[in-house]
Amino acid sequence: MQYTQLGKSDLTVSRICMGCMGFGDPSTGQHSWTLGEQESRDIIRYGLEQGINFFDTAIAYQNGSSERYVGQALRDMTQRDKVVLATKFLPRTPEQIARGIDGKQAIAQSLDQSLQNLSMDYIDLYIYHIWDYNTPIIDVLEALHQAIKSGKIRAIGISNCYAWQLAKANALAECEGLSQFVSVQSHYNLIMREDERELSGLCAEDGIAMTPYSALASGRLARQKDHQTRRAVEDDYAKLKYDKTAAQDQIIIDRVAELARRYQVSMTEISLAWLLTKVTAPVVGITKKYQIDDAVNAVNLQLKQEDIDYLEERYQPHFLSGVMAQNTPLPKR
Template structure:
C-alpha cells in the first residue's frame, strides 16, 4: 500500500479509500438489490485492512446507519482504532427507507449534534476522524452549520471536517465564514469525479488545490461503467437508480471514453480499473473512494500502483470528453 498526506493536513491516508455504501441491512435502506450483509461486509473490510487500507468512508444514511454498525464492529474486531481513519457524513435522515422527521436531517446545530451522536454510537467509537456534510443545506444559515461543526472539533468528537457534492461558490463561502470567525475550515472535499464526469475540473478541483484541501472523490469508476463493457449486466447496474440517473443520459459520448480505457488497458496488459485509478492519481487526486462487492476487486486496485500513464496516454483518455449536466451539487 502507498500512503499520502490528505491535502495540507498531517493526516496519512491510503491512496484509495474503501467506500462502505454497499454494506448494510437490505431491509433498512435503498439499493437493496446489491447490499452485502454483515458477514459478507466483514470479509471485505478484513481484506482491505490486510492490504494496508486505513481509510474507510461511510454515512449515517447508508442503509439507515447499518453500514456504520457493520464497519464499526469490524474495525473493533480486526484493527486498532488509532490505526484507521473513519469518515462518515451527516445531512440526510438515518431513518429506514428514506423516512424523515423534523430536525433529524439537514445541517442545523440540532440536527448535526443529533446525527453525530447517533453515528458515534453505531460506529462504537469516541471520535470521528472526518465528518463530511453530505450536501449543502439551503434552509440553514451556513454560519450556524460552521459554528456547530467547529464545536464538534473543539470537543474532540471530530478530528477533521469535510464537504461533499456542492458548487464551488458554496464551498468557498463556507471556508470564508469559518476563517472570518476563527473556526475550523473544511480539510477535504468528496466530490463527484471520474473519467466520465469531470465538471469539477472547472472550479472545484483548482480551488481545492490552491487552498490545500484534500481530494477524495466518490464514484471514481463511475459505478463500474468505466471498467466494464457498457452492455455488461450486473446486479448493481440493474438496480442502482442513482447511478442510472448520473450516467445513462450521456451513454453515447461516454462509451467512446470507455472504449479508449479498454484499448489502453490491452496495450499495457493491465485492467481497466488500474487505468482509471492511475488516471485519477495523475490528475492530483489524493484518495479516491472505491466501493466493492467482491474481494478480488481490492487485489485489482493494488495493481494500479505499478502503472504510470504518459502525457500522451492522458491526452488520449481526455480527448473525447464533452460537458455534462452537473450531477451531485444539488
C-alpha cells in the first residue's frame, strides 16, 4: 500500500479508501445487497491487514447501521489514531425546515448522531454529502468550523458539488477566516469523466484532494456484462446512473478487458490504475475480500501513457446522473 497527504490537511491516507456503503443492516429496506455485521467486520479486518487506513461511510447508509458497524469494527481491531474515518451529513429535510431547525442546528445534530453511531470522540473527515440549496453556505461553513474548534472533527470535505460551488465556498471560508474544504468526493471514473472539465483543474490549482466514488461504475468497470452479480441485478440506482449510456460505455469497458488480458490482471486493477493517475484516493466499494486484493494491487500497477490514451480516446460527453442530476434545481426564469 502507498500513502499520501489528503489535500492540505494533516491526514495521511492510503491510496485506496474503503467505501462502506455496502455495510449495514439489509432489513432497513435501503439496499438488499448490503452485508450484515459479521461479514462487514471480516471485510474491514482484511482491509486493515492489507494496509488500508482510510474508510468512508455516511449517516445515510442503511439508517446509520453502516456507521455503527464500521465504528465498532475499527474500535475493536485497531488504534483510533491509526485510521482515517470519513462520514457525511445530509441537507436539512423538509420536516426540519418546517420545524424551524436552521442549517447550523441540523449539522450539529447530525454530527452528534454520527459520533454516537460510531461510538467515537471525533471524526477525521466530515463530508458535506449533498449541496443544500435551502441553507446559506456561510451557515454550513460556520457550523463546520465550530465543530473543528470543538475537536469533534479534524477536517472537512464536500461531495456532489459543482466546481463553482466548491470555489465559492472555499473563497468565502478564506475571507471569513473559516476552515476550508480539503477534499471533494464526486462521481468520477473511466466512463464518467465530466469532472475533468472544471473540477479537476480547480483541485489541482488549489491543492484539494479528489476522492471519487463509483470508482468502478458500480461494477461495470470490473467485469463484462455477461458476468452478473447480485448487486448488478438488484441495484436500481446504479442502473439509473449507467444504463442510458451503456452502448457508448461498453467500448471503453471492452478496452479495459483487453488491457487486463494483456497485463494478466483483473479489470478492476486496470480501471483503478487509470483512476489513480488522476486522483488522491478513490473510494472503492468493497463487499468481498478479493476486491480488496484487486484494489491494493492497482496501487502498484503502472500503466504506460499509450495505455492511458487508449482507455480515454473513445470517451463521449455524459449528462449528469445520480445525485447531481437529482439535486440540481431548475434555473430561475
